[in-house]
Amino acid sequence: MSQHLQSALTEPLVEEVERRAEEAGVDYEVTLESLNQWQLAWRKFKKHRLAIIGLGILGVLITVAIVGPFIMPFEFNSIPKPDKIVPAGRPPSLVHPFGETGGLQRDVLLLVVNGARTSLFVGFSSMAIGVIIGTIVGSVAGFVGGFVDNILMRVVDVMLSLPLLFVILVASRFFGNGNVFLIVVIFGLLSWMGISRLVRSLFLSIREQEFVEAAKAVGVTDRRIIFRHILPNAFSPIVVSASLLIASNIVTEAFVSFLGFGINPIYPTWGNVLSNSLTFLLQGNWWWPFFPGLMIILTVLAVNFVGDGLRDALDPRSRA
Amino acid sequence: MSKYVIRRVVQAIPVLFGITIVVYLILLLAPGGPTARFANNPRVTSEDREAFKKAWGLDQPPLIQYCRWMGLCNPDKGGNVLGVLPPPDAFIGNTGWPQFLPTPISGGTNGVLHGDFGVSIETGEDVGARIGRAALPTFILVGLAFIIWVFIALVIGVNAALRRYSIFDQAATVFAYVGYAMPTFWLGIMLIFTFGGPGLNILPVSGMTNTRASPPFGSDAYWTYFGDHTINALLDIGRHLILPVFTLVVVNIAGDSRFIRASMLEALGQDYVRTAKAKGLPGRVVTFKHALRNALLPVVTNIGLEIPFLFTGAIVTETIFSWPGIGSLTIGATRAFDYPTLMGVLLITSFLVVLANLLADIVYAFVDPRIKY
Numbered sequence: 236m237s238q239h240l241q242s243a244l245t246e247p248l249v250e251e252v253e254r255r256a257e258e259a260g261v262d263y264e265v266t267l268e269s270l271n272q273w274q275l276a277w278r279k280f281k282k283h284r285l286a287i288i289g290l291g292i293l294g295v296l297i298t299v300a301i302v303g304p305f306i307m308p309f310e311f312n313s314i315p316k317p318d319k320i321v322p323a324g325r326p327p328s329l330v331h332p333f334g335e336t337g338g339l340q341r342d343v344l345l346l347v348v349n350g351a352r353t354s355l356f357v358g359f360s361s362m363a364i365g366v367i368i369g370t371i372v373g374s375v376a377g378f379v380g381g382f383v384d385n386i387l388m389r390v391v392d393v394m395l396s397l398p399l400l401f402v403i404l405v406a407s408r409f410f411g412n413g414n415v416f417l418i419v420v421i422f423g424l425l426s427w428m429g430i431s432r433l434v435r436s437l438f439l440s441i442r443e444q445e446f447v448e449a450a451k452a453v454g455v456t457d458r459r460i461i462f463r464h465i466l467p468n469a470f471s472p473i474v475v476s477a478s479l480l481i482a483s484n485i486v487t488e489a490f491v492s493f494l495g496f497g498i499n500p501i502y503p504t505w506g507n508v509l510s511n512s513l514t515f516l517l518q519g520n521w522w523w524p525f526f527p528g529l530m531i532i533l534t535v536l537a538v539n540f541v542g543d544g545l546r547d548a549l550d551p552r553s554r555a
Numbered sequence: 556m557s558k559y560v561i562r563r564v565v566q567a568i569p570v571l572f573g574i575t576i577v578v579y580l581i582l583l584l585a586p587g588g589p590t591a592r593f594a595n596n597p598r599v600t601s602e603d604r605e606a607f608k609k610a611w612g613l614d615q616p617p618l619i620q621y622c623r624w625m626g627l628c629n630p631d632k633g634g635n636v637l638g639v640l641p642p643p644d645a646f647i648g649n650t651g652w653p654q655f656l657p658t659p660i661s662g663g664t665n666g667v668l669h670g671d672f673g674v675s676i677e678t679g680e681d682v683g684a685r686i687g688r689a690a691l692p693t694f695i696l697v698g699l700a701f702i703i704w705v706f707i708a709l710v711i712g713v714n715a716a717l718r719r720y721s722i723f724d725q726a727a728t729v730f731a732y733v734g735y736a737m738p739t740f741w742l743g744i745m746l747i748f749t750f751g752g753p754g755l756n757i758l759p760v761s762g763m764t765n766t767r768a769s770p771p772f773g774s775d776a777y778w779t780y781f782g783d784h785t786i787n788a789l790l791d792i793g794r795h796l797i798l799p800v801f802t803l804v805v806v807n808i809a810g811d812s813r814f815i816r817a818s819m820l821e822a823l824g825q826d827y828v829r830t831a832k833a834k835g836l837p838g839r840v841v842t843f844k845h846a847l848r849n850a851l852l853p854v855v856t857n858i859g860l861e862i863p864f865l866f867t868g869a870i871v872t873e874t875i876f877s878w879p880g881i882g883s884l885t886i887g888a889t890r891a892f893d894y895p896t897l898m899g900v901l902l903i904t905s906f907l908v909v910l911a912n913l914l915a916d917i918v919y920a921f922v923d924p925r926i927k928y
Contacts, residue, residue: 389569389570389573392570392573393570393574393577394577396570396912397904397905401885401900401901402581402901404885404886404889405581405582405889405901408889409585409586409892410585410586482736489738490738490739490740490871493740494874496889509740509744513744516747521748524741524744524745528737528741531736531738531741532736532737532738533736535735535736536732536733536736539736540732
């Protein structure tokens with residue numbers, strides 16, 4: 236049926252263009268391309284200049300995070316010869332574009348490259364855990380409603396009233412043991428509340444729409460309604476807030492590691508590198524904390540730009 | 556209106572109760588428990604640990620501990636039911652009234668409900684007193700920063716909205732994006748490099764007072780010193796305030812100025828603004844009397860919601876600049892596994908969040924006559 240509908244709509248248009256081309260005396264071949272939802276979204280996304288820049292930065296960072304450590308492996312037991320040590324480190328030069336740290340004379344570029352892997356891993360995977368939990372809780376609350384909804388939302392209220400930064404600190408210190416995976420789980424378990432509220436409100440509004448009513452009327456099962464009718468329509472707001480979650484988790488991880496409660500300080504995450512640099516703060520080697528921090532800013536900017544682009548691209552009301 | 560206020564207050568009670576349970580659960584589940592602080596101390600034997608637990612009442616079943624910590628149970632009444640539940644007579648205070656009632660009636664003095672947050676395991680001081688002492692530096696730091704950043708955000712946001720898409724607006728947008736992405740602790744470190752010891756060496760980078768010139772802040776000796784050299788003491792605190800306040804201001808302007816800009820743009824697009832312009836009112840009057848006043852409504856709520864986070868949000872800045880406030884207290888307590896202090900801080904800050912939510916809702920209903928309840 237949709238095929239038929241499309242040709243009924245597009246054929247007069249094609250004929251019109253061809254007729255006018257003939258009148259003007261130009262040879263004009265008209266083909267119509269039908270775009271699906273994703274192609275339309277991509278077309279709108281491409282118009283968003285900052286989002287494309289953000290996507291580029293993010294692409295480079297992810298490539299560096301995956302490939303970089305193979306080219307520049309981090310050996311934490313390599314110790315420079317005593318006569319080579321400059322206590323204040325060496326400033327950026329051609330050999331070491333980001334400079335060398337004080338103390339163990341690490342190449343800051345190497346630390347940053349290896350840190351990218353951990354930081355991005357924590358950001359993305361804790362986002363995934365948070366989004367999954369948030370979507371499940373929000374869907375159940377929004378679809379079942381009533382008593383269950385009330386209980387779940389009170390739990391969310393309570394969780395959102397806690398000062399999350401404090402709770403994350405305390406939880407990382409008490410449960411984390413410096414383990415990357417535990418830190419990821421802690422971050423995921425403490426970052427789903429916003430998403431669950433969002434998903435619940437989306438469910439409440441989509442549930443009342445005609446197409447869901449129609450699906451119910453023809454006897455579609457609840458499971459199919461949730462997965463085929465409601466969730467796909469709730470997809471884009473979830474993606475947008477998920478992208479913001481990545482950014483905030485990366486910053487929080489850096490902060491928690493910076494305080495020494497996060498990932499084991501022997502691993503070079505961006506937060507750990509910053510934290511280690513504090514010991515040599517008075518030596519004046521500014522390049523040591525500068526570059527990891529710059530990476531955090533770049534990542535967060537890129538993620539936010541991509542998020543903005545996604546918001547515009549996935550909104551069916553905005554036109555390309 | 557009063558009905559609405561009462562309903563909101565009643566709704567907040569289960570949330571407050573839930574917070575106490577969650578705070579208690581987090582610290583109950585933590586591996587090691589309060590004795591984890593002795594883990595690396597070979598002089599503390601396992602008998603010592605048991606004695607420590609017994610002395611602090613940590614050998615009791617979790618529900619009884621929670622009940623006593625809350626102030627629902629009378630700690631003078633021992634025993635338990637099935638090894639789990641507190642015995643029924645524990646809920647009765649020494650005067651015969653239920654224990655949870657205020658001290659003059661029930662005679663109970665223990666627990667959160669009676670304003671007793673316990674004793675710090677780390678220092679042996681009263682937790683309430685510790686938090687109270689740390690609150691003053693935090694309020695000085697954050698209060699000052701808050702006033703400055705709200706003012707600057709207002710100026711930036713309103714001007715950006717009035718001159719939409721101008722160079723100023725675009726510069727403000729870039730600034731907001733970068734400010735939003737910038738980690739507070741990184742900005743702090745960079746400021747220390749620039750203005751502190753390693754760089755220009757013109758501003759103090761740590762603490763609240765010059766400890767060589769005056770006794771430590773908050774001690775009795777300090778207040779005597781403060782009385783004798785008020786101007787010098789204030790100037791000293793002022794110098795120490797510059798960098799942390801600057802850090803907080805830069806990081807927090809970003810979000811608020813965007814919010815104010817959006818709110819102002821919405822107000823400027825309203826019909827009554829067009830009417831005001833059409834009837835020939837001067838631009839200033841339209842901007843400030845018609846648009847800004849209405850634009851401030853959502854801003855007031857938003858800023859109201861930010862207030863409790865002032866308490867916690869400065870944790871990063873306080874750590875970097877060794878400011879002796881709530882943030883430093885929390886970090887220290889986390890390092891030392893000081894459970895009572897952590898629970899006190901978590902609880903008080905969460906209560907502040909609930910309170911601020913409540914106030915923001917009520918104030919909003921009060922100032923916006925369009926909302927009917």
